[in-house]
Amino acid sequence: MTHAHLAPAADTLVHIVDDDEGVRQSLAALLLARGYTVHTFTGGATFLSQASLAQPGCVLLDLRMDGMSGLQVFEAMRQQGTVLKTVFLSAHGELASAVAAVKQGAVDWLEKPCDEQTLLAAVSKATHLSQEQAHQMQRRGLLLERWNALSPRQQEVAQLLATGISSKEVARALAQRDPERPIDPRTVDTHRSAIFLKLDIRSSHELGMLVEDLGLSGSPSHPL
Missing domain, CATH: 1.10.10.10 (Winged helix-like DNA-binding domain superfamily/Winged helix DNA-binding domain)
Incomplete structure (x- = not known):
């Protein structure tokens, strides 16, 4: 089942974490035009300090950035138990790192420059998975409250x-x-x-x- 053609809700969040301004702007323009709410960040540390990791959504995360690498950001997100789902963006030659990231729980990886439809399908899949996980966690919290x-x-x-x-x-x-x-x-x-x-x-x-x-x-x- 594909979610690629489902229109996102207006509050469906996508975070773009990339130190390349051109990439941030082009991805943001594409996603805003498709109805997503978009936040952009120039680096991993800024993203981790400012973004709400408890709110469902997708993170488009560059593998190689100044400061924290994409993998370091991803590991920090995992340690915090975020419901956000990650799609890695990689340059040519970073295949091994990208595949390793997917094995660790990332939804997908895309090589730059990204094909629009492939990117939109990956973002749609990631946001739906994130929303499902958030719903399950919310339901479990309610059940536990009743049990207690x-x-x-x-x-x-x-x-x-x-x-x-x-x-x-x-x-x-x-x-x-x-x-x-x-x-x-x-x-x-x-x-x-x-x-x-x-x-x-x-x-x-x-x-x-x-x-x-x-x-x-x-x-x-x-x-x-």
């Missing part, structure tokens, strides 16, 4: 219910785990109702997917 609103006992019950077992089996498992705190199936049902309400879910299947998404399915005996 459960009491420790509710978390324990939820992790057991997520495996698909019945209230009776949950009660039995909890009694075996802590004989001094027995629990009956009706109390498990009460917990289940509270858990579904707090997590905004309607079934044990949804609960199972949520617990798996949060990476909690492997350790029901150690609730968060």
Whole structure:
């Protein structure tokens, strides 16, 4: 599936990081004409200090610049956990570095001078991937917030219910785990109702997917 012909939203960000003024201007003009919001930077240090790395978008990043190299900027972005996706711009003869960058997580690399359609397709792909990752992170943050609103006992019950077992089996498992705190199936049902309400879910299947998404399915005996 290609995103090359999808019109970007007006707030779709593209950062151009290149120490060549001519490259910055020509790329900015092309992308502005296609509806992107464009920010340009003369170097990596300026970009890292001024750009919002938490906002989704694409970075067109020159591999070789004065000061920080493109690879150094890319590594700094990775360490900060940015949702921005990178497309490297390389001069002739920098193939090995460009390929290595893609293996480290860059979306693509393009050799200068860039073909317009190839560039637009790469930018579209990068911005869509970035927006998808930002959405996933936002969703996971919301799920984690809801999970943390459960009491420790509710978390324990939820992790057991997520495996698909019945209230009776949950009660039995909890009694075996802590004989001094027995629990009956009706109390498990009460917990289940509270858990579904707090997590905004309607079934044990949804609960199972949520617990798996949060990476909690492997350790029901150690609730968060």
